[in-house]
Amino acid sequence: MELAGRWLDGRQSRSYPGVLRVNEAGELFRDAQGSPCGRLSELTVPARLGTMPRTLTLANGWRFECDQHERLDALANARGRKGLAWVDRLERSRHIAVVALVLVVAVFWGLYRYGVPALAAHTAQALPADLLDEASAQALRSLPFEQTELPLAQQQRIRTAFGELLRANDLPPGDFRLHLRSAPDIGPNAFALPSGDIVLLDQLVALTERDDEWLGVLAHEVVHVQGRHGLRGALQGAFGVLIMTVLTGDASAATGAVMELPRLLLERGYSRDLELEADAEGAVMMRRAGRDPLALGTLLQKLEGADNGQMPGWLRTHPVSDERVRALRAEP
Numbered sequence: 114m115e116l117a118g119r120w121l122d123g124r125q126s127r128s129y130p131g132v133l134r135v136n137e138a139g140e141l142f143r144d145a146q147g148s149p150c151g152r153l154s155e156l157t158v159p160a161r162l163g164t165m166p167r168t169l170t171l172a173n174g175w176r177f178e179c180d181q182h183e184r185l186d187a188l189a190n191a192r193g194r195k196g197l198a199w200v201d202r203l204e205r206s207r208h209i210a211v212v213a214l215v216l217v218v219a220v221f222w223g224l225y226r227y228g229v230p231a232l233a234a235h236t237a238q239a240l241p242a243d244l245l246d247e248a249s250a251q252a253l254r255s256l257p258f259e260q261t262e263l264p265l266a267q268q269q270r271i272r273t274a275f276g277e278l279l280r281a282n283d284l285p286p287g288d289f290r291l292h293l294r295s296a297p298d299i300g301p302n303a304f305a306l307p308s309g310d311i312v313l314l315d316q317l318v319a320l321t322e323r324d325d326e327w328l329g330v331l332a333h334e335v336v337h338v339q340g341r342h343g344l345r346g347a348l349q350g351a352f353g354v355l356i357m358t359v360l361t362g363d364a365s366a367a368t369g370a371v372m373e374l375p376r377l378l379l380e381r382g383y384s385r386d387l388e389l390e391a392d393a394e395g396a397v398m399m400r401r402a403g404r405d406p407l408a409l410g411t412l413l414q415k416l417e418g419a420d421n422g423q424m425p426g427w428l429r430t431h432p433v434s435d436e437r438v439r440a441l442r443a444e445p
Contacts, residue, residue: 114188118166118179120144133169133177135188141171150175158189242308249308253292261293261315268293271313274328279335281402289335301416303327305334307344320415325399329409332395342387392441410441 114135119128120143134142139153155172166180179185261268272291279286292312296302301317311334313327321327337343396406 114184116177116179116181116184116188118177118181121176121178123174123176128178131177133179135191139191143175153188153191156188158185161186246308249306249310252306253310253312256296257298258292258294258296258312260295262295263293263315263318267318270324271318271327274324275331278328278332278398278402278404282398284335289338291331303330303334305337305343307338307341309338311335311338321412323405323408325405325408326412326415328402328404329395329399329406329412332398333391333409335398336391336394337387340387340390342391345387388437389440392437396441407441410437413437413441 116133116135118131118133120131121128131144135153136142140149141151141153141156142148143150151171151173157170159167159169161167161182164180164182166178167182167185169177169179169185171177263271271293275289275291276286279289289309289311292310293315294312295315297316299314299316301314301320303311303313303317305311311331313331317330318327392409395409399406399408
């Protein structure tokens with residue numbers, strides 16, 4: 114058998130055209146040399162990968178590049194080894210390629226849909242309190258808050274009711290810090306940070322007709338704090354960026370996600386399941402405190418009705434749905 118290709122001596126990158134001959138005794142000859150330069154049993158024949166040239170390696174270090182694949186396959190068979198020929202067969206099969214593509218897409222979709230949320234939930238519970246306090250403090254400093262304009266008597270009533278809610282549910286008051294603030298640019302809103310800081314804005318209180326309505330909001334936010342729901346959402350977004358970083362090699366995207374954590378804590382909404390969980394557990398907390406567990410549903414409908422082309426602040430991160438309202442009404 115005679116193969117045409119290019120020779121490399123293994124010491125320099127320059128190559129030159131030549132032939133590799135194999136006789137019936139399994140001896141190898143380089144070009145027109147009269148003496149053997151090796152034996153077929155010592156020759157390394159790589160598997161075929163598409164139409165890419167293959168580089169054969171001799172025992173003395175010489176290499177031979179060749180793209181005569183039919184002859185190379187016959188040479189590999191003559192050695193009694195087919196190597197990784199199955200790789201080439203897989204590559205040439207369109208059906209297998211389509212199946213492989215579907216599997217890759219399914220794996221990454223499953224990772225993003227289920228793996229990332231599970232990892233975010235585990236990480237959120239494992240992060241140290243100092244880190245959460247710092248991220249929460251940065252988030253609070255970034256908002257255009259003004260001092261509350263609620264009358265002192267009403268401020269005291271809100272703080273007293275919040276303390277009673279915590280005690281009725283055996284929650285240490287020291288784990289939560291209630292901030293009463295005004296933010297006309299933000300509008301009716303309330304939110305919680307993983308550090309235990311809960312902000313209730315005057316604009317949301319102004320929409321309520323009963324104390325149980327704003328207290329239902331606070332109970333809802335307490336559940337978010339306990340489950341670190343906001344942090345889970347922020348981490349989930351960050352982990353999504355990290356997956357894209359692995360796929361694209363763009364490390365700057367991951368750095369940006371970490372730097373954006375305080376903003377994500379404020380702006381990232383909650384998932385449907387987390388909202389339903391906070392509604393249900395918040396209603397239980399209200400009932401334990403002797404309060405109306407349905408009051409939050411009343412406020413949700415009121416907020417939804419207040420949407421005149423510009424959605425109230427609390428709805429942007431706590432979207433109202435008929436499912437949420439029905440679930441609250443169904444509370445025993």
